[in-house]
Amino acid sequence: MRYADRMSRVGPSAIRDLLRHGADPAIISFGGGYPDPALFPxxxxxxxxxxxxxxxxxxxxxxxxxxxxxxxxxxxxxxxxxxxxxxxxxxxxxxxxxxxxxxxxxxxxxxxxxxxxxxxxxxxxxxxxxxxxxxxxxxxxxxxxxxxxxxxxxxxxxxxxxxxxxxxxxxxxxxxxxxxxxxxxxxxxxxxxxxxxxxxxxxxxxxxxxxxxxxxxxxxxxxxxxxxxxxxxxxxxxxxxxxxxxxxxxxxxxxxxxxxxxxxxxxxxxxxxxxxxxxYDIDAHIASVRAVYRDKRDLMLKTLADAFPGTTRFTSPTGGLFTWLTFPEGFDTTAFMRDTALPKARVTYVPGASFFAGEPEHNHARLNFSGLSEEKIVDGLTRLGAHLT
Amino acid sequence: MRYADRMSRVGPSAIRDLLRHGADPAIISFGGGYPDPALFPxxxxxxxxxxxxxxxxxxxxxxxxxxxxxxxxxxxxxxxxxxxxxxxxxxxxxxxxxxxxxxxxxxxxxxxxxxxxxxxxxxxxxxxxxxxxxxxxxxxxxxxxxxxxxxxxxxxxxxxxxxxxxxxxxxxxxxxxxxxxxxxxxxxxxxxxxxxxxxxxxxxxxxxxxxxxxxxxxxxxxxxxxxxxxxxxxxxxxxxxxxxxxxxxxxxxxxxxxxxxxxxxxxxxxxxxxxxxxxYDIDAHIASVRAVYRDKRDLMLKTLADAFPGTTRFTSPTGGLFTWLTFPEGFDTTAFMRDTALPKARVTYVPGASFFAGEPEHNHARLNFSGLSEEKIVDGLTRLGAHLT
Incomplete structure (x- = not known):
């Protein structure tokens, strides 16, 4: 079958592969961009x-x-x-x-x-x-x-x-x-x-x-x-x-x-x-969602500060679902995921390289905080941090 | 704003305009391809x-x-x-x-x-x-x-x-x-x-x-x-x-x-x-839908034979939602719709020209029978036929 030229630009994505890992209940996934289903009305x-x-x-x-x-x-x-x-x-x-x-x-x-x-x-x-x-x-x-x-x-x-x-x-x-x-x-x-x-x-x-x-x-x-x-x-x-x-x-x-x-x-x-x-009052609903996500964000940022080495930088978002980690130059988050985070820490995230439209930088990771319980945020980040120090 | 080249191929469609006419309750529309909502489970x-x-x-x-x-x-x-x-x-x-x-x-x-x-x-x-x-x-x-x-x-x-x-x-x-x-x-x-x-x-x-x-x-x-x-x-x-x-x-x-x-x-x-x-048993549901649409098709074909001039040919579909009308050469169903069917008979259909990927033929019309009540099928076709003879 001959495909259109555009199909050379259409290939499997990191998102898709991660959704697959996310389905394994033994793995704590910071990879998705999922809202917390417990908050759905x-x-x-x-x-x-x-x-x-x-x-x-x-x-x-x-x-x-x-x-x-x-x-x-x-x-x-x-x-x-x-x-x-x-x-x-x-x-x-x-x-x-x-x-x-x-x-x-x-x-x-x-x-x-x-x-x-x-x-x-x-x-x-x-x-x-x-x-x-x-x-x-x-x-x-x-x-x-x-x-x-x-x-x-x-x-x-x-x-x-x-x-x-x-x-x-x-x-x-x-x-x-x-x-x-x-x-x-x-x-x-x-x-x-x-x-x-x-x-x-x-x-x-x-x-x-x-x-x-x-x-x-x-x-x-x-x-x-x-x-x-x-x-x-x-x-x-x-x-x-x-x-x-x-x-x-x-x-x-x-x-x-x-x-x-x-x-x-x-x-x-x-x-x-x-x-x-x-x-219904969707603004009241959104306010309750915000309160929960604010706590999760605070917990993620605090746990990152406590459990990760001081050389790891991370953004302090004032909203949304994600923080963005920057590891020292030379650290490769894709290799670390494959060799350590997944098989040893049993934790996933999205390696940052996928998010660069041009030349990728390899020392970043995206972490989601909205979709996980507070317990899993602490547990997952602590497990990951233990392999970083 | 400069648009992509493909946008020269994207314009308003006959379907869209017809959906608009279909919203007027005074008009009987044979134009859509709607199933009968009374049959939804x-x-x-x-x-x-x-x-x-x-x-x-x-x-x-x-x-x-x-x-x-x-x-x-x-x-x-x-x-x-x-x-x-x-x-x-x-x-x-x-x-x-x-x-x-x-x-x-x-x-x-x-x-x-x-x-x-x-x-x-x-x-x-x-x-x-x-x-x-x-x-x-x-x-x-x-x-x-x-x-x-x-x-x-x-x-x-x-x-x-x-x-x-x-x-x-x-x-x-x-x-x-x-x-x-x-x-x-x-x-x-x-x-x-x-x-x-x-x-x-x-x-x-x-x-x-x-x-x-x-x-x-x-x-x-x-x-x-x-x-x-x-x-x-x-x-x-x-x-x-x-x-x-x-x-x-x-x-x-x-x-x-x-x-x-x-x-x-x-x-x-x-x-x-x-x-x-x-x-639920969807096959039993489909059987009941088929029985209703079969009756509507039969009624549409019989009414066409009764109310339309003998020079109008139409297909006898063994299924689906539509019959296709062919009027004598030279009859223009788009002009007839604009000048007679809509303003006088208060009936719409889809003029056939829209369905030709190449050179359009102008003497056809598509009629839907699934979305209308039996009363409207008879009433609408009779009104249309009266303007054709």
């Missing part, structure tokens, strides 16, 4: 599905490809409260924010065009963009996010730059948040270099300290920010629902691409989330 | 969601990107009974069969490669393939499906033919079924010309007369048939679940493309359909 969702399926079959039928109007209305109201001026018609419901990456790439990328990313960046975004055969231009990223001076250098050297991908809040994998000054600088550069900015915000509502910064979309002066969000981390990932907000012209094209890709999201799940938002 | 699905959400939150969590193992097992067992030798690992769960078209196109199509189709063919397939910038080679199609002699001529003239798309059972839009002899001839030609055959079977279980013919997948000698199916027409479309079955190499690549496109299908819906298949 399962009883409330049960009541909602029960009400929806009591007689009226319309939630099981097809619906418009841009999504159920009542859910788009809810999303628009929530985003408006977060400073994004929009209405229901500015919202497209998508199969998790991940689908937004596939659609955004299809919208603007010809083979050989350049995607500008944080360095390191979200592995799932690389997986989504790779079939579109782009090149990547990684931008230096520190504790305040993407460095505008380096972004400007990169853009000046990248005549085919079309799409800038960023997770401004509690980035995956590093956990860092882009400062307000840098957000403004990014919008300014995107305007000058005619980029589509893809702002991916799956963790935005999961802030544990300080005040929220404005979204890039709220700072957008030329309608070139595509804002993506998701119910996966604030409600539950198993319903696969997210949203895209963009200018009318862009949203219309994304809606056509959505229709082509899979017709529509599941009507029943959209109706269920919409009814959940009618009946 | 709503009570049984209510019980299933209730059982799933009683305590255990795992149905709301992420799961493997190829789909929930229990659902893949159910699908494999059903397909094995239909003559397709496969196990759970040969099945990929997808977001309706429509997603299988997007993934199949990504797998084998470079821009300018040729998709071979029935003439006319399913509009949704053209919508799915268009962003991949193919050319199309339509093959003469009659009451026994795609004509092998014409297929051979087309393949000899199409050096870049890579993908053959067919709906062998109760085709959309014509309702015709490919004969066994032609199925064998098609496999033989696909082998000789090194094609990926995409066998789309959303209506296969909805047979109203006669015996099922073997699937193309069951006749596949070289592992080049990708078999697509869906729960949309036999259970409910609002859960967005279908399946893909292919050789291990192809399925592995499709699974990677699925991960890139949207991570996975909804865990909760997969768990619900799997539990429904544990608890």
């Amino acid at each position: 399962t009883d409330d969702l049960r009541a909602v599905y029960d009400e929806l399926l009591a007689g009226d079959p319309s939630a099981l039928q097809y619906c418009p490809s841009n999504g159920l109007p009542s859910l788009r209305e809810h999303v628009a109201r929530r985003l408006a409260r977060d400073g994004i001026a929009c209405g229901a018609d500015d919202v497209l419901i998508i199969q998790g924010a991940q689908q937004g990456l596939d659609l955004a790439g299809k919208l603007v990328l010809n083979p050989g065009d350049t995607v500008v990313t944080e360095n390191p960046t979200f592995l799932g975004a690389l997986i989504a963009f790779n079939p579109l055969e782009p090149t990547y231009a990684p931008v230096r990223t520190d504790d305040d996010g993407m460095d505008p001076a380096d972004l400007e250098r990169v853009l000046a050297e990248s005549p085919r730059a079309r799409l800038l991908y960023t997770v401004p809040d509690f980035q995956n994998p590093t956990g860092v948040t882009m400062s307000l000054e840098r957000r403004r600088a990014l919008i300014d550069l995107a305007n000058r270099y005619d980029l589509l900015v893809v702002e991916d915000t799956p963790y935005r509502a999961l802030r544990y300290d300080g005040e929220a910064l404005p979204t890039l979309k709220s700072l957008d002066t030329e309608g070139r920010v595509l804002h993506l969000g998701s119910f996966s981390k604030i409600l539950a990932p198993g319903m696969r629902l997210g949203w895209a907000v963009a200018s009318p012209e862009i949203l219309d094209k994304l809606t056509l691409l959505k229709l082509a890709a899979d017709t529509q999201c599941g009507t029943l799940n959209m109706a269920a989330v919409s009814l959940y938002l009618d009946r | 709503t009570d049984d699905l209510r019980a299933v969601y209730d059982e799933l959400l009683a305590g255990d939150p795992s149905a709301l969590q992420y799961c493997p990107s190829n789909g929930l193992p229990s659902l893949r097992e159910h699908v494999a067992r059903r397909l094995a009974r239909d003559g397709i030798a496969c196990g759970a690992d040969d099945v990929l769960i997808i977001q309706g069969a429509q997603q299988g078209l997007d993934l199949a196109g990504k797998l084998v199509l470079n821009p300018g490669d040729t998709v071979v189709t029935e003439n006319p063919t399913f509009l949704g397939a053209l919508i799915a393939f268009n962003p991949l910038e193919p050319t199309y080679a339509p093959v003469r199609t009659d009451d026994d499906g795609m004509d092998p002699a014409d297929l051979e001529r087309v393949l000899a003239e199409s050096p870049r033919a890579r993908l053959l798309y067919t709906v062998p059972d109760f085709q959309n839009p014509t309702g015709v079924t490919m004969s066994l002899e032609r199925r064998r001839a098609l496999i033989d030609l696909a082998n000789r010309y090194d094609l990926l055959v995409v066998e789309d079977t959303p209506y296969r279980a909805l047979r109203y007369d006669g015996e099922a013919l073997p699937t193309l997948k069951s006749l596949d000698t070289e592992g080049r048939v990708l078999h697509l199916g869906s729960f949309s027409k036999i259970l409910a479309p609002g859960m967005r679940l279908g399946w893909a079955v292919a050789s291990p190499e192809i399925l592995d690549k499709l699974t990677l493309l699925k991960l890139a496109a949207d991570t996975q299908c909804g865990t909760l819906n997969m768990a619900a359909v799997s539990l429904y298949l544990d608890r």
Whole structure:
């Protein structure tokens, strides 16, 4: 069988292999990006599905490809409260924010065009963009996010730059948040270099300290920010629902691409989330999730300080699901995983090399704290630390 | 904003516009391809969601990107009974069969490669393939499906033919079924010309007369048939679940493309359909659906014969959701819709021109019978017929 050229860019991923290890109950996995299932509002969702399926079959039928109007209305109201001026018609419901990456790439990328990313960046975004055969231009990223001076250098050297991908809040994998000054600088550069900015915000509502910064979309002066969000981390990932907000012209094209890709999201799940938002207080729910994750983050950072050698650095995220470890130069986290962490400590993480769109650095690891119990956080990190000292 | 080249192939579709008309209750729409919601097993699905959400939150969590193992097992067992030798690992769960078209196109199509189709063919397939910038080679199609002699001529003239798309059972839009002899001839030609055959079977279980013919997948000698199916027409479309079955190499690549496109299908819906298949007799359910649709088909064909002029020909489908009308040469169903059917008869259908991948013929229409009440079938066709005579 002859495959399309793009298939040379589509291969097995570290994420997939790790999901496999994560299934072994003897192994403590810091690898996934899973929310804690004990926090899902399962009883409330049960009541909602029960009400929806009591007689009226319309939630099981097809619906418009841009999504159920009542859910788009809810999303628009929530985003408006977060400073994004929009209405229901500015919202497209998508199969998790991940689908937004596939659609955004299809919208603007010809083979050989350049995607500008944080360095390191979200592995799932690389997986989504790779079939579109782009090149990547990684931008230096520190504790305040993407460095505008380096972004400007990169853009000046990248005549085919079309799409800038960023997770401004509690980035995956590093956990860092882009400062307000840098957000403004990014919008300014995107305007000058005619980029589509893809702002991916799956963790935005999961802030544990300080005040929220404005979204890039709220700072957008030329309608070139595509804002993506998701119910996966604030409600539950198993319903696969997210949203895209963009200018009318862009949203219309994304809606056509959505229709082509899979017709529509599941009507029943959209109706269920919409009814959940009618009946329950999701902000109160999110506050309770935040409280639990804040404690887990604190415990992870404290245990890392206690159990790991002083030469290991780690980020102190103010939200999200991850911290990012940096070991001394020359330490290879992929080799350590294979030789020590998995067989001896019985612990997994994501080796950092996967998150680099360009030249990989081998001395990093991404650790998730949301999906594990407090006991496993301490146990797993202590086991891992014992093999590091 | 500069868009990718593929966007020149992505535009508003007749399907989308028709869904809009379908929302007006004063208009009788034969346009959609909707199942009858009164037939959805709503009570049984209510019980299933209730059982799933009683305590255990795992149905709301992420799961493997190829789909929930229990659902893949159910699908494999059903397909094995239909003559397709496969196990759970040969099945990929997808977001309706429509997603299988997007993934199949990504797998084998470079821009300018040729998709071979029935003439006319399913509009949704053209919508799915268009962003991949193919050319199309339509093959003469009659009451026994795609004509092998014409297929051979087309393949000899199409050096870049890579993908053959067919709906062998109760085709959309014509309702015709490919004969066994032609199925064998098609496999033989696909082998000789090194094609990926995409066998789309959303209506296969909805047979109203006669015996099922073997699937193309069951006749596949070289592992080049990708078999697509869906729960949309036999259970409910609002859960967005279908399946893909292919050789291990192809399925592995499709699974990677699925991960890139949207991570996975909804865990909760997969768990619900799997539990429904544990608890209830879907074959008995399908039998009851078939009985209702058989009556509707009979009523539509009888009403067409009674209310339409004798110069209107129509197919007599032995299954599926559609009949295909042919008016005399020179009759333009798009103009008639705009000038008469919509404003005067207050009836919609899909004008046939949309279904032609090559040169459109303007004197056809697709009529759906599954989604309408018997009263509306008679009323709508009588109103339409009154304007034709």
